[in-house]
Amino acid sequence: MREPLLAGTARSERRRTDPLLRPGSTNCGGCGMSIAFNLFDRAVGDRTIQIVIPACCAIVTPGQYPRSAYGVPVVASTFASSAAVATGLAQVARLNGEATRVVCWAGDGGTYDIGLATLSAAAERDEDVLYVCYDNEIYGNTGGQRSSATPLGAVTTTTPRGKTVRKKDIVAIVAAHRVPYAATISLAHPEDALRKMTHALDARGFRFLHVLSPCPTGWKSEPAEGIELIRLAVRSGLFPVYEVFDGERTVIGVEPELSRAALERYFELQNRFREDSVDVARLSELIGADWARLRRQAREGPS
């Protein structure tokens, strides 16, 4: 039966009785990670999962020991180690014939930066792990320092004049390991997101989901405008919504308008971007080139 989506937040018979993210988490209002968890909750349904979370915002989320705002078993790993701890758990599940799905839930710091070698190695080994990166483009847990996921122009506590280089293309990096599945998730497109999350949960081998996750605290934006920001990021082409199967077949999920107005609006709504910190015209060109490459990749496979 096809269930009503209602923007991904409605309760339904498939929803877990113990939610993935229970009330009482420590997340800020408007945290994109909370929205991602609520979507993921619906994708997980009655599957048995275990989550490994490195030392990022999401390990503050459950609150003080021994309480937990997570409705599933969670292990906190050291910052760089989530994909390696998940490797061990997934191997034990396999050795014991258990259907448990092992999930890493890591921020951009633990994914793009300190955990990149661990992530790369687990991807190369094709471990049976679903790795979800909630990317708030900042070291949120430590007060908002730049990471290699911080976008061009963003002011952070360690880039007071705005970041001068672009963020890494993490999905391309992971897909280059020829993993079974790598996809980006737009929180403004719940139907596309749920389909990808469900596919990623049920596929075998290493799967990677990249979620652009608004952080009102770090982005200096209105908590209620998170979804709108993601919608603008998608419309402008800044955040491409696509998936890559086996590092070969690329499928574009949402065609962008490549709207310059949407891009400008995206920057206006966030005080982390100063008026002069982003050259919108230049960035539009770069986004256009990125999309030309992505469309060619979708047509012809990886170059």
Add this chain to the structure above:
Amino acid sequence: MTTELLSANHAAAMAATLAGRANRRARGFGGGVYPITPQSECIELLCRQDFEKGEIVRVESEHSAMAVCMGFAFGGARSFTASSSNGLAYMTENVYAAAFYRLPIVMMAVNRTLGPPWNIWVDHGDTLLLRDAGWIQLYCEDNQEVMDTILLSYRLAEDARVLLPALVCQDAFVLSHTMVQTEVPEQELVDRFLPPLDLPHRLTDRAVTVGGLDFPHETEVHRKQHEEAMRRVPAVYAECQRAFEQVFGRRPPDPVVPYRMDDAEVALISMGTTASTVRRAVDRARDQGLRAGGLRVQMFRPFPERELRRNLAGCVRVGVIDRDISLGMGGVLWSEARSSAPRDALVQNYVVGLGGGDIRPEHVGAILSDLCERDEAGAPEIMEAE
């Protein structure tokens, strides 16, 4: 019981294999492994083994090797890895994490000099770097002991009263690459000695967050529980020794191994293979009428202070031989052991064999002479073994 010509690296791999296979009746076995000289032969042999219910994961770093072990342990499986020197230094964050999570992982460490500059020979500074990591630390003197101590360590670490990881240390090349006849027990005997692992806090489908946030009081409680578990180790270790002897017919060494200490007035304390050389020097000194004895510290964590104190009761001069140095302090063994000597005894530290310099009986003889001629203890003596 068959005897095979094995290096200590291979003995360690065989022991881990036997212990791993013994857990096929429970949740299996696994670990992450990463090569480093002089440990590589251990993990190479391990990677050639077949496991009915086990998996060795070839990872990209020591840091991840321990993380993979933690994943296996959280899943309820028995776990093993091995490392050395800078590999242990790189792994350190997760070494602490494994202990804080009370995961009964067993790791074999080949003691090697920390670099740079690069030096692959024996030095105890690498594992002593981890002395505060909350692991049991055992230092071996020969290859059979490496085999036996690893087997024993699983029973000790997995005991519900302990639940601590264990580090089994052996000297680079002196043991790691030296082949001697070693008794390899039958699987059936190992199965009898090692009960299936039943980790009480393994991850199930229960919604708990392991390792979220501790506030000061929770940390106080966790550290106290950890320390209490450490204090239970000697008694459980003694039980494991007895059980080991019943099954295998050999008794693994005590936490402190005395040599001719009954009437000794002068004692030399050491760790690892240095203790063998000390025995030779003690024999020579005894031939010359000196009432000398040797003490080997086999268990460094928890530190066997009471056993040392008992053994040193009649001594007036105590020399502590360190193959390590805490720069700005002196030998680590000395700084820990000196308070176990009688109050009016002269306790002198000798740092010798750093970076794998050969420690010969004449070096230990010179240490004994110096110790006997002194009027008072001085700063740690740093000796060049060449």
